[in-house]
Amino acid sequence: ETNKETLGFQTEVKQLLHLMIHSLYSNKEIFLRELISNASDAEDKLRFAALKDDKLYEGDSELKIRLDYDKDAGTITIADNGIGMTRDDVIANLGTIARSGTAEFLKQLSGDEKKDSKLIGQFGVGFYSAFIVADKVDVFTRRAGAPVEEGVHWESKGDGEFTIEPVSREQRGTEIVLHLKAEDKEFADGWKLRSLVKKYSDHISFPVVMKAESEEEDKKGEEETVNDATALWTLPRTEIKDEEYKEFYKHIAHDFEDPLTWSHNKVEGKLDYTSLLYIPKRAPFDLYNREAPRGLKLYVQRVFIMDDAEQFLPLYLRFAKGVIDSNDLSLNVSREILQNDSTVESIRTAMTKRVLDMLSKLAKKEGDEYQGFWDEFGTVLKEGPAEDFSNREKIAGLLRFASTHTGESTQNVSLDEYIGRMKDGQKKIYYITGDNFAAAKSSPHLEVFRKKGIEVLILTDRIDEWMMGYLNEYDGKQFQDVARGDLDLGEVETEEDKKHQEEAAKEHKDLLERIKKVLDDQVQEVRVTNRLTDSPACLVVGQFDMGAQMKKIMEAAGQ
């Protein structure tokens, strides 16, 4: 044939395929979840596109996913009548990985298959997981509304290249044929496939149909629906099992691991919507990439509208995933409309509160789940006080810090714990900032605190000083940088301490003036201090001057 072209996979795809085939062998069956998930997405996309142009249905608006197998041939077929793909779509979607930062991410892979299989969870496996069980994959597809002759046949052995050729295709949508590896033929079995659909894809919104397996000749081959096919979030909470929540998460979040926690709520009244929010266990590799997809999956009256609707959550909660299904928004809603819509604004306020409440609940729970969350997403949450002034007290309650109490760099001390340990008469929450933990911990500024047994929080993330600029107090107690301004230790400081300091200042008046003269314009003031017990002198930043860390950030930004 002349029209058949052979193309190479993008390097990243080759690496990913290799990794997947070699590290996911203990969890092979997930290929079916991924392919059905894609089929369901394709049906969603068609239903949305058909809102504007119902010719796209081509007279067939009964959306479903067909699953078939051939034991003798060792094949499984997953077919949808969804949106389908053009030739260009196929080359882009099944030949490359579009997420930016992928190449750098894959460079971190160690070659240790066990470790790497965990990393792949940060990535999501998707279509390419077909090659875990198949040594050849055929894709037949036609974009809804395109002429019959514009069908496409894609084929690959997963070994670095694929072929693509035009074909005629009556049926719109996509059909994927897996030619199972010799050792994976067991998947070409009706009961096996049914149990996998139940386990992984019971609550996608569309029916998955198979031919009936019956002894009676007349019933054999009749089509039957093998999943529940009601969108999970539309069911009452009491009818949903944890396992079902977890599987649904993997479908919508394109994640490979279970979520950490979730929250499912139906709101009726002034606003009418259902939300199902999840917190992932692990940060995606592109959490700090500004262009990385974020936001919720938006449905209006159960019709899928868009992925990554960013308007429903603030940026500092970008790690949250989930679905929002609104009965108030119009089916014609667009990204532009979402940007200044008062309904969206109200839902966003509620969603923000929901996520913060979910985190508070998790933090109160026994065990180390919250710590796990903090280790993955803590630095993102630290953007909160600046971005969301009205919730800053709530956010502050969720922060975790390293502290002189533990003496370790792990950020695991909450402000509530700190307050619980405050000395009699102590009025402020003390903290020190620095470039790294070791330096901050051995700072001379901590000497007097050590002597008095007062705990100091140790803040060494790049974002910390900036964040503290937006946090003035918590639970009515002011924050105080120990390296700034006058040190007020409240009533922990005795009258004697104060008298002693005053006397020393008088006694050494001449010395102080001499030092000031020598240092000239390098310092603003030279003072006697009660800050130090061992060191002879230290530098202090003015109460309202820019801190050292902040100065560095500004300098790096060229200011």
Ligand code: ADP
């Ligand atoms: P993801 O689902 O996370 O986008 P996948 O690797 O699973 O990633 O799929 C890659 C892309 O290929 C999808 O985003 C979609 O554009 C396209 N695709 C895959 N399967 C289908 C399908 N059955 N119908 C239409 N498009 C599909």
Ligand code: MG
């Ligand atoms: Mg997918």
